[in-house]
Amino acid sequence: MRLWRLLLQSxxxxxxxxxxPSNVSISSFNMEHTLSFLPGLPTPPDTHFTxxxxxxxxxxxxxxxxxxxxxxxxxxxxxxxxKDPLNQYWARIRAFTPTQTSNWTVSERFRPLFDTVLGPPxxxxxxxxxxxxxxxRFPSTTGLQHFKRFYRRVVLYVxxxxxxxxxxxxxxxxxxxxxxxxxxxxxxxxTVSVMSHISPNRISSKPCCAFTSPPRARSSLHLVxxxxxxxxxxxxxxxxxxxxxxxxxxxxxxxxxxxxxxxxLLQCRHRGSxxxxxxxxxxxxxxxxxxxSATTELL
Numbered sequence: 001m002r003l004w005r006l007l008l009q010s011x012x013x014x015x016x017x018x019x020x021p022s023n024v025s026i027s028s029f030n031m032e033h034t035l036s037f038l039p040g041l042p043t044p045p046d047t048h049f050t051x052x053x054x055x056x057x058x059x060x061x062x063x064x065x066x067x068x069x070x071x072x073x074x075x076x077x078x079x080x081x082x083k084d085p086l087n088q089y090w091a092r093i094r095a096f097t098p099t100q101t102s103n104w105t106v107s108e109r110f111r112p113l114f115d116t117v118l119g120p121p122x123x124x125x126x127x128x129x130x131x132x133x134x135x136x137r138f139p140s141t142t143g144l145q146h147f148k149r150f151y152r153r154v155v156l157y158v159x160x161x162x163x164x165x166x167x168x169x170x171x172x173x174x175x176x177x178x179x180x181x182x183x184x185x186x187x188x189x190x191t192v193s194v195m196s197h198i199s200p201n202r203i204s205s206k207p208c209c210a211f212t213s214p215p216r217a218r219s220s221l222h223l224v225x226x227x228x229x230x231x232x233x234x235x236x237x238x239x240x241x242x243x244x245x246x247x248x249x250x251x252x253x254x255x256x257x258x259x260x261x262x263x264x265l266l267q268c269r270h271r272g273s274x275x276x277x278x279x280x281x282x283x284x285x286x287x288x289x290x291x292x293s294a295t296t297e298l299l
Contacts, residue, residue: 018102028116035076056088085112117201125210132179150196161187
């Protein structure tokens, strides 16, 4: 009898000689549930791991078909096993080899709707004059379809890019929201966070930036002003050339007249010094004076 007990105890020790897994936890993101663990030390390299789940209303552990022979470093997807988002679940895992097993390591209680983390929504924004139109979308995962009915409010954090002025709005949840009474032609950045009735765990979206209306085209204004300046400069240059050309033509016209006057006066002097009859000199002098006067008037 004692020998039988010793053999039985040695058999049990042999079967439960593997170290149990540690750090067993269930994480959930957007209603996608994952079990992770660490192998106990020391665990042989050829060790595998198996996972079972327990439903709160059914006192029976059920194996997870996709997690019957996990290896170290792998995780177990429990999304299908935890079908009822309003229920409570547990999971357990143990190590085994062809000749040995370990004790079960049980996770903490898990409630899908309460314990999941609501990830950031996808946000797009477009201007509508003095307002912004926001489109809010969530990833189309199966679990989030159950979660949508529990969305309560959407919190908008609005920042003006020009001077970092900020304000926030809390609105009833809708996939389309309008932020009114903004400045026209100004860029705003919006961060969105969705609140639910059940889960307090949420992640805000990345900032989404947009102009309320098309900004003023500064480059076009600069181009127009530059062209206007060029045209003005060309106009002044053209006027200057015309004025300068007129003065130059006037000087060129005056130069031959002055030479003509000088020639007439010179001829008159030669005539005055020649030995001619007095009445002829007087007539010649009179002609010279008349020619000089006429040329002077032309100048």
